[in-house]
Amino acid sequence: MADVAAPPYRTIPIIPALKPGSMEGVKSFVANEKINEALGFPGQLVDDWHDKAIAKMGELLANYRSLKVYMDACVHCGACSDKCHYFIGTQDPKNMPVARQDLMRSVYRRYFTLPGKLFPKLVGARDLTRDVLDEWYTYFHQCSECRRCSVFCPYGIDTAEVTMAAREILDSIGYGQKYANEIIGKVHRIGNNLGLPGPALNDTLEGLEEDVKEATGIDVRFPIDVKGAEVLLITPSADFFAEPHIDSLIGYAKVFHATGTSWTLSSMASEAGNFGMFIGNYDQLRKIALRIREAALELGVKRIVVGECGHAWRVAYSFWNTLTGVGGGADETDRFAQMLQKQLDHRYKQPMHICEFTWDLIERGALSFNKEANDKHIITFHDSCNVARGSRMGDFAGGQFEIPRNIIKAVANNFVEMAPEQRASKPSAAGAGVACLLMT
């Protein structure tokens, strides 16, 4: 593996010079047979992978307008070429969004366009060889689907869509990635990405109740699987397990307690994250999201609130209604969605981000704070990639930037913007979450 050094801190940003091949040796672990087969994918690379891959690509091009338009529309203008944090950090030209897309676009041109069939060299078209396939595996796992490139593209081309398609094709021929596919297997088998079984969850929650009691002297409950609760909280399973995520969960519980909200977690749906998005597989995306629908129906809740996680909130906000009917505005004839939507309380947004939930209560005066207790902290806020660019909070475009900041300002005195001059028009500094970086 080549040496990869973090670029030095620069006050004036300078676009790095290219270092071709600097990340070609970084290949994430390939999933084994057991992991792939559990999701219904071929266990290992199938013999006729070439034909299968091209057929799958044709299928995706017919099912996703995004992919079809994005394959055709790029003019190689270079607007995105210095916008990817993977490129800025590694200087590998194949980590430029346009070059990453071109790994697939070159194959698209060869098999699906006339000029690529007739004059491949002229239009940069390539046969899908084993080397190209390996290159796909390497570089399509060096994308966190953060959508930063799509902000700057004059046609809105979103590399995340191309990455998802590439991973979907790779999975379909038995060339899946271990990290993502193993985790999806755990969600189906156990109920959450971390693989925490019910008893461990219960034990953790009891422990948290004791911890909070010890720290505050107050009996804050962490209920799970309570039928008839008003709010179902769906949060990333890291909140049950790791520091500092667990502090988020404690915070949510305190907000629910202080406002007298009846709420519950679910052992069946103990995960907000949805790795179906990472691998671009609609069936998996849907199957994972259906657990939330089932839990909501079973527990009879009126509201669904989602804990913080950028990619998770994008799936919840943008896709849950489509995938599972968790949302509003389904047709009268749409029995699948209506079954759940009739149960939910539409005075509130469904689903709702925990920040929307909390800010709503703060605005209504249901929560009071001792701001001075936070005076020892100087606090800033880094917009999460998929919250900023793939979803929203509140009633107006851009609410996702206002609401979290409003909450911080309501509870603390020392809030400082990282780059105040930048924030209003572009949440460009937004990076990607822990899970997405682990993808690589």
Added chain:
Amino acid sequence: MASILIAILFYFATLMFVVGLFYRINTYARTPAPLKIPTTPAPTTQSGVVLRMAREVVFFESLFKANLWIWSMGWLFHASLALVFMRHLRYFTEPVWGWVALIQPFGMYAGLTMLLGLLGLWARRLFVERIRYISTPSDHLMLLLLIGIAASGLVMTFLVHTDVIAVKNFFLGWMQLSIGALPADFALYVHLLSVIALLAIFPISKLLHAPGVFFSPSRNQVDNPREKRHIAPWAAGLEK
């Protein structure tokens, strides 16, 4: 003889352009967009989306945020091209529409700024390492073709005038399927043959960015996934 050949090629190229573009647009329109993926913050209403798209198409808003050099050259080229294109309507209409006559002088000088924009775009493709890396031979040739069209047009406008009355009569006739004679000028042949090539490759090349932008889900979708259930027909089938 040359006139007849050019006339026939123009018919073919126009046919390829119209049929090809119709086919592409039809494909884009019929391909479902199964998920809500507008790049946010995005408009929450349909009229907001129209405004966003208008800003994108008229001002190249996203490109402006991305890179001022590319934006200035790209916008200069496209805006000039629009003027030049409108000016050229005078060769296909009799009498010439009032507003076309009005923009005539601007259209003439827009040819110069169009060439300037193209040269700027090519310079960046040649000299900026990142953009040289992502350029294919066709990217260079496409610019060369447009430069050829602009340069040959400018030659006729400012240096070696061609008989524009004859050119106009040729095209007025061409539209009625009656083919007259073109002036035998080298610059005119280069100009017309390049335009024929451009028309023909439009629907099979990256020039599809023009219709494509209107179908880009990250730009044309309303941000309302919680308020309205969005589902593609093939995805709805999974719920049966």
